[in-house]
Amino acid sequence: MASLIVFSLGLVWLIPFTNICSLAITISNETESDRQALLCFKAQLSSPAEVFSSWSKASLDFCNWNGVTCSTQPPHRVMELNLASQGIAGSIPPCIASLTSLTKLQLSNNSFHGDIPSELGLLSQLSNLNLSTNSLEGRIPSSLSRCRHLEEINLSNNKLQGGIPSAFDNLPELQTLVLSENRLSGTIPPSLGSSLSLKYVDLGRNALTGEIPETLVNSSSLEVLRLMSNSLGRKLPNALFNSTTLITICLQKNSFIGYIPPITATSPQVKHLDLGGNQLSGTIPSSIGDLSSLLTLRLQENNLAGSIPETLGNFQTLEVLSLRQNNLSGIVPPSLFEIFSLKVLDMANNSLTGRLPSDIGYTLPSIEGLSLYSNKFEGPIPDSLLNAYNLSILYLTDNHFTGLIPSFGSLPNLEELDVSYNMLEAVDWDFISSLLNCSRLTRLLLAGINLQGNLPKYVGNLSSTMKELYLNDNNISGPIPQEIGNLRNLKELHMDNNSFTGNIPPTIGNLINLEHLALERNKLSGQIPDTIGNLVQLSYLTLDWNNLSGRIPETIGNCNRLETFNLAHNSLNGSMPETILKITPAREFDLSHNHLSGGIPEEVGKLINLNKLSISNNMLSGNIPSTLSKCVHLQYIEMQNNFFEGSIPQSFEQLKGIKELDLSRNNLSGKIPVFLASLNSLEHLNLSFNNFDGEIPSGGVFANSSAVSVEGNNHLCASMGDRKRKHKTLVLVAKIAIPILEYGMNEKISTKGDVYSFGVLLLEMITGRSPRDEKFSDGTNLHNLVARVFPTSIHDIVDPAMLRDEIDAGEVLQNCTVPLAKIGLACSMASPKERPEMGQVYTEILTIKHTFSSILDDETK
Incomplete structure (x- = not known):
């Protein structure tokens, strides 16, 4: 009996010990499952060595692995996995779903591709999912709706397709939904607005269609609505401004039509309103001035008409106002120029009239960007602008401003200045010398303002950050200063349509970042400098309508990014350098009206992107190369007034897109090819004054007598249609x-x-x-x-x-x-x-x- 009692007491003591052992085994199984899931995840991906260097099979302490955060209390389960911006590539392994305690998954800014695994729906504790900025494809898995604790979903900047899952309304705790910059299509599910927690919705830059669901704008919790750059249309919801919670409304670049809905007393919370880039019409409602909390108001690129309402001057905190590219007219309310908080004012491309207030530089003390181009403003440019210390961008081009150009050198933050195409005066070049103080200046546009005299040498001392200099359409004379070569960061230099004389300075070759060089319509002479070949970034070169002579430099072939290449109307001689054929991106190639001789190189077919070839009015000779037909994008060929001989190449029948073909006034012979009648795009054909014989083809372009010229070919015989054509x-x-x-x-x-x-x-x-x-x-x-x-x-x-x-x-x-x-x-x-x-x-x-x-x-x- 005593032995039985002792044995029973032993069992009592063993029971809790057994439970402890069982719990320990369970904990061990769960943590080991997490470790194996992480190792599985790593095994299917590629990455820089250091990313997964701590993820070792020999290491049991996975909580110290890179990117892994575990719970602080046992069992130590994986709670967060953060591998953002690690250079990881591959498909997201489904085995990640074995991390059943995971609350945050952050894999943004990597190179993940393929579909989002539906197994992510098994992560029942997940609250934050961020897979943004990858290359993920396919549809958004509806299984994500099983993750009932999700608060944030960010799948932006991928290649996702299909529609937005309507099942997202099953996520009662969802606060943030960001699906922007994908390829999503279809309509916005009305059920999305039924969520009582949703605060932030960004569906911008997709291909969504239809209208905005009323349920979404009526949401009692929504604060931010971003739907820009889609194909949404119809009228804006009348309830858009009824919300008491919306702070940001961003609907630009869609296809909304009709009027801006009325502003009600319940919508003063709105701070950011962007309706730009739509097809809205009517006038700007005066009630918009009741949005007293507005910081930004963007209504640009619509069809809004009428005058600017006086109430826009009521804003006390407005920082950005953009009314650009509408049909607004009349005088700008003076109160608009008195919003002390205003940093950006853009009213460009309208029909606004009147003068700028003389004290504008004092009443807009915070102004950083002022854009008024393409209007009908008149009067002087106010000198008070020189007191707008923070001004960095000033666009006044294409107005009726008169008077002297102010010396803007007192604006230390000035970066971009455009006063082109006004009726301004410049008694001297002092305003240019004042700009030497603007060390941040990157764009200086002074086109079409009647500048005269010689360009001062100190133009080369302008800011070293200068990227664009426009002096075109003036009356500037004298030589181009050698010092222009000091502006080594220039990307665009436009000095065309002036009266510059002398040679193109060799220092132009110092501008190695130059992409656009326009010197046409001047009186420049001498040879094109060999240093032009240093401009390897050049995509646009126009030297036409000058008095340039000599040969085209061989170094021009180094400019192998040129798309527009125009040396027409000069006195250039010699043959076309074969190095020119290295310029394979060329789309427009114009060497007409020179004294070039020799033949067209056979390798001309390498210019496969050519759209227009104009070599007329030279002394070129030889046969027309059949390889020219390899330039299948050609639409315009102008070869008239040369000494070409032989026949029209049969290979020209491959030029299916040709619109104009002018081979007149050469020594071409043979029959006029019948295939010319089958070139359906051909609109104008000039074969006059050659030595063609035989019958004139009929049909196609030949059926339109006003589109074809064949006179001056003495051996042509009339076809049946000639009498009608006559x-x-x-x-x-x-x-x-x-x-x-x-x-x-x-x-x-x-x-x-x-x-x-x-x-x-x-x-x-x-x-x-x-x-x-x-x-x-x-x-x-x-x-x-x-x-x-x-x-x-x-x-x-x-x-x-x-x-x-x-x-x-x-x-x-x-x-x-x-x-x-x-x-x-x-x-x-x-x-x-x-x-x-x-x-x-x-x-x-x-x-x-x-x-x-x-x-x-x-x-x-």
Whole structure:
């Protein structure tokens, strides 16, 4: 009996010990399960060595592994896994779902790809999920709705597709939902607004459609709503401003239409309102001034019209106001220029009028960015702006400002200044010298403000941070200073359309970061410097309409990022350097109107991105390379007025996108290829004045007589459609000429000045050239041009539209064009005393009209 009692007491003591052992085994199993899950996670990923160096199979203390946070009390389970920005790549391993106590999973800013594993729905304790800034694809798994404790979901900046799961309304604790910058489509689930905890929603930069659910804007908890850059449309919800909780409303770059909803007394909480980039119309409601807490108001890029309401001047805390690119008009309320808190004011691209307040620099003491370009502001630029110490961006371009350019050198924070295209004056260049004090200046735009005289050398002492310098469309003369090469960080230099003379300074090659160089329409001479080849970042080079001579430098091939390359209208000679074929990105290639000789290199087919090739009016010779057809993006080919010979390459039938082909005035021969009629994109074809023979093809572009020119080919024989084409041509000439003739008969022209205008009009009709043609910039004029060739060589300058068909050319020329030119010359004499009376002109015009009409009658019989 005693033995039994002792044995029973022993059992009593063993029971708790057994329970302890059982608990220890359970704890050990759970922690080991977490360790194995982490090792499984690591095994399926690649990363820099140091990321998982502490994750060793030999290490049992996984709570000290990189990125792992465990619970402080036993059992030590994995609570957080934070591996953000670690350079990890691969698919997210499903075995991560074995970390059943995980509350936070942070894997953002890595290179994860593939689908989000549906197994994440097994993490029942998860409260924070951040997989943003990866390359994840597929749909958002609806299984995430099982994670009932989720407070934050951030899947932004991935490649996720499909719709937003409606099951997210099963997450009662969800406060933050960020799905921006993906490829999500479909509509916003109305159920999303039923969550009582949701405070922050960002669905921006997707492809969502439909309208904003009323349930979402009526949410009693929502504070931030960001839906920008989608395809949402229809009208804005009327309840948008009824919310008592919304602080940020960001709906820009969608397709919303209609009016801005009325502002109610319940919406003063809004601090940030962005409705820009939509199709909103009507006026800006004056009630918007009741949003007394606003910090930012962006209504840019809509169709808002009318005047700016006075109530916008009521804001006491507003920092950003953007009304850019609307249809606003009228005078800006003075109170708008008195918002002391305003940092950014953008009213550009409207039709606003009036003057800027003279004290604007004092009433906007916090202003950092002032953008008023493309309006109708007038008067002087206020000197008080020089007191706006924080001003960094000032855009006043394309207005009617007058007076002197202020010396902005007292603005130490100035970074961007644009006063282009105004009616400003610059008595001297002092305003430029004052800018030497602006050490942060990166953009200086002074185009089209009538700057004159020589560009001072100290322009090279402007800020070393300068990236863009625009001096184009002025009257600047003299040489380009060598010191321009000091601005080594320049990316864009525009000095076109001035009167610069002398050589292009070799120091231009110091600007190794230059991407755009525009020097066209000046009076530059000499050779293109070899140092141009140092500009390896260049994508845009225009040196056309100068007096440049010599050869194109071989070093130009180093500029192998060029897309636009224009050396036209100079006096360049020699052959095209083969190094030019290294410029494979080139889209526009213009060497026309020079004295280039030799042939086109066979390797021209390497320019596979070429859209336009213009080498007309040179002395180029040889055959047209068949390899040119490899430039399959070509739309415009201009090779006229050269000495090319041989036939049109058969390979040109591959140029399916060609729109204009001009091979006129060469020595080409053979038959006109039939395939030209099958090039459906071809709109204009000029093969005139060559040696083509055989029959003219029919159909395609040849069916439109006004789109094709083949005159001057003496061995062509007419096709069946030629007689109709001839008739159409004569009718075309009649439409051009007879109204001009009738003008002289019907109008009451009496004064010598009227006679002069009539004469110029006749010469313009005959030649197809405007008296304002850029070719007359050297002192010649339209009268002199015609007088030099009259009458024996009048065909050299006559508009081809008047002599479309060779068969009729002689008759039209003799009986219409020459007499018209004679009258035009007489009427446009420089001295009024030498001009005929209108009665005499009338009689001669009547004779020409009868003669011309008889030609038409004969041809239409």
